[in-house]
Amino acid sequence: MSAQAGTGTYSPAAASGDKRRERREELRRHLAEDADWPRADGRSFHDCRPAFMQTGPTTAASGSAYAEFGKTKVIVSVFGPRESKKAMMYSDVGRLNCNVSYTTFATPVRGQGADNKEYSSMLHKALEGAVMLHTFPKTTVDVFALVLESGGSDLPIIISCASLALADAGIMMYDLVTSVSVSCFGKNIIIDPTSDEEAWQDGSLMVAFMPARKEITQLTLTGEWSDGKITNAVELCMDACSKLGEILRDRLKDTATLTNE
Amino acid sequence: MVGLSEGEKHFIRGGIAQDIRTDGRRRLQFRALSVETGVIPQANGSARVRLGATEIIASVKAELGKPSILHPDKGKVSIFVDCSPTAEPTFEGRGSEELSAELSVALQRCLLGGKSGAGAAIDLSSLIVVEGKVCWDLYIDGLVVSSDGNLLDALATAIKVALSDTGLPKVNVSLSAASDEEPEVDVSDEEFLQFDTSSVPVIITLTKVGRHYIVDATSEEESQMSSAVSVSVNRNGQICGLTKRGGAGLDPSVIFDMISVARHASQQFIALVDSQIAAAEADE
Numbered sequence: 001m002s003a004q005a006g007t008g009t010y011s012p013a014a015a016s017g018d019k020r021r022e023r024r025e026e027l028r029r030h031l032a033e034d035a036d037w038p039r040a041d042g043r044s045f046h047d048c049r050p051a052f053m054q055t056g057p058t059t060a061a062s063g064s065a066y067a068e069f070g071k072t073k074v075i076v077s078v079f080g081p082r083e084s085k086k087a088m089m090y091s092d093v094g095r096l097n098c099n100v101s102y103t104t105f106a107t108p109v110r111g112q113g114a115d116n117k118e119y120s121s122m123l124h125k126a127l128e129g130a131v132m133l134h135t136f137p138k139t140t141v142d143v144f145a146l147v148l149e150s151g152g153s154d155l156p157i158i159i160s161c162a163s164l165a166l167a168d169a170g171i172m173m174y175d176l177v178t179s180v181s182v183s184c185f186g187k188n189i190i191i192d193p194t195s196d197e198e199a200w201q202d203g204s205l206m207v208a209f210m211p212a213r214k215e216i217t218q219l220t221l222t223g224e225w226s227d228g229k230i231t232n233a234v235e236l237c238m239d240a241c242s243k244l245g246e247i248l249r250d251r252l253k254d255t256a257t258l259t260n261e
Numbered sequence: 262m263v264g265l266s267e268g269e270k271h272f273i274r275g276g277i278a279q280d281i282r283t284d285g286r287r288r289l290q291f292r293a294l295s296v297e298t299g300v301i302p303q304a305n306g307s308a309r310v311r312l313g314a315t316e317i318i319a320s321v322k323a324e325l326g327k328p329s330i331l332h333p334d335k336g337k338v339s340i341f342v343d344c345s346p347t348a349e350p351t352f353e354g355r356g357s358e359e360l361s362a363e364l365s366v367a368l369q370r371c372l373l374g375g376k377s378g379a380g381a382a383i384d385l386s387s388l389i390v391v392e393g394k395v396c397w398d399l400y401i402d403g404l405v406v407s408s409d410g411n412l413l414d415a416l417a418t419a420i421k422v423a424l425s426d427t428g429l430p431k432v433n434v435s436l437s438a439a440s441d442e443e444p445e446v447d448v449s450d451e452e453f454l455q456f457d458t459s460s461v462p463v464i465i466t467l468t469k470v471g472r473h474y475i476v477d478a479t480s481e482e483e484s485q486m487s488s489a490v491s492v493s494v495n496r497n498g499q500i501c502g503l504t505k506r507g508g509a510g511l512d513p514s515v516i517f518d519m520i521s522v523a524r525h526a527s528q529q530f531i532a533l534v535d536s537q538i539a540a541a542e543a544d545e
Contacts, residue, residue: 118366128508129509130510202375210510216513216516217505219505221500221502221503221504222373224499225500225501230517234516234517
């Protein structure tokens with residue numbers, strides 16, 4: 001893999017449209033008013049961690065991807081399409097089977113990642129709208145995600161990485177799915193939170209987005225939010241998602257040129 | 262599982278497009294709601310809620326426990342959902358596991374608020390008895406007795422009613438013991454403290470069928486959905502939780518529209534639930 005197949009930033013910036021820029025500037029000003037603390041890793045509120053993504057770390061899989069966003073490290077393998085288990089009923093559309101697991105050393109306390117069932121179903125919900133299930137009837141595509149190290153924003157990174165792995169496996173999709181989450185602290189919205197920030201957040205919002213189709217495949221929210229704040233946060237996430245989509249696309253192109261050579 | 266013929270599917274979709282659903286309701290109209298409190302004497306609070314043919318029993322049990330080291334000033338709340346095979350044969354054994362987990366997670370997301378406790382339905386610090394030593398552990402259980410769609414909204418309503426029925430026994434603590442010892446507690450079985458449930462939200466699920474969305478979908482209507490958005494709204498109109506179901510992607514503007522529709526519908530629904538609670542309490 002070439003060395004430059006490396007990091008890319010996808011922080012939402014004012015590059016998209018004047019109206020949005022205005023709104024974002026307004027938001028920035030709001031933030032500036034009562035923002036008197038820098039983030040622990042020196043980022044500003046709307047800076048994402050550098051995204052390092054790579055395809056093809058595992059050779060046995062049909063497709064795989066590795067993602068490293070700050071401390072969070074995720075590896076996703078995609079197997080299939082292969083014959084569904086015998087016990088499964090006949091289905092004229094394909095099945096997507098998602099599983100998220102944590103290594104025992106992924107969290108500060110050993111073996112703490114017990115909530116992976118929740119993440120598995122969330123991953124499934126975020127991806128099923130993007131995968132053309134009708135292209136592989138009677139068969140199953142397995143998506144196995146392994147979190148090597150949990151450093152915050154785990155689920156969004158798993159989702160983005162899984163969609164890269166699916167694309168690497170050549171599974172037909174309507175679009176790539178990228179995902180970004182934000183945390184809210186009082187009035188402030190910070191993007192791509194680390195686990196420390198997630199532990200003290202007042203609320204969180206996660207968007208899974210198909211950048212080319214401009215559709216939201218999954219949206220979850222906790223905490224107390226007003227209407228305007230949701231709109232702001234979702235737009236911020238979508239902007240970052242579009243940029244992350246570019247990075248994913250570049251990674252796929254990299255591999256394509258490599259195999260051609 | 263819902264088995265529908267092509268004709269029936271067409272009828273349901275056509276009805277929704279014309280704002281007259283198969284049971285005669287409008288798109289944003291709920292089914293009849295009936296509420297009963299105090300159905301489980303063993304629990305600290307309980308409720309049975311019927312929304313059309315969907316029936317839920319919710320119970321709240323309180324036990325004295327120890328607060329976690331990370332949050333010595335907060336009690337604990339856990340929410341579990343169980344889907345009984347009496348509701349649907351597919352719920353038998355492990356068949357309901359996925360659905361139960363999905364519902365529990367959605368309820369936790371809507372009721373427990375952020376990590377710092379902001380936007381939580383239950384003020385966790387009100388559950389503390391002795392800081393760092395004794396607190397109440399609330400176990401909220403929802404049981405799906407009969408299932409005809411819109412389980413999440415019905416569960417949230419049942420939990421809201423059960424919480425308003427909940428009385429926590431008054432605890433007398435003898436502070437004579439040295440500070441590092443376990444304090445002695447005396448749980449009163451006569452005096453109960455009512456619970457502040459004003460901030461418990463309701464959940465409104467908007468189910469998108471074709472180009473339109475409906476509230477309180479029956480399971481037949483749910484089988485025709487492309488996606489559904491569950492929004493939890495509290496009395497102040499603040500959104501305190503949101504989950505999306507169904508695979509199809511949604512345009513952002515549709516989601517924002519759905520949120521504002523849900524917010525509007527929620528205020529009527531909260532008023533309805535409140536009046537039902539008052540009526541149920543008067544009956545006792």
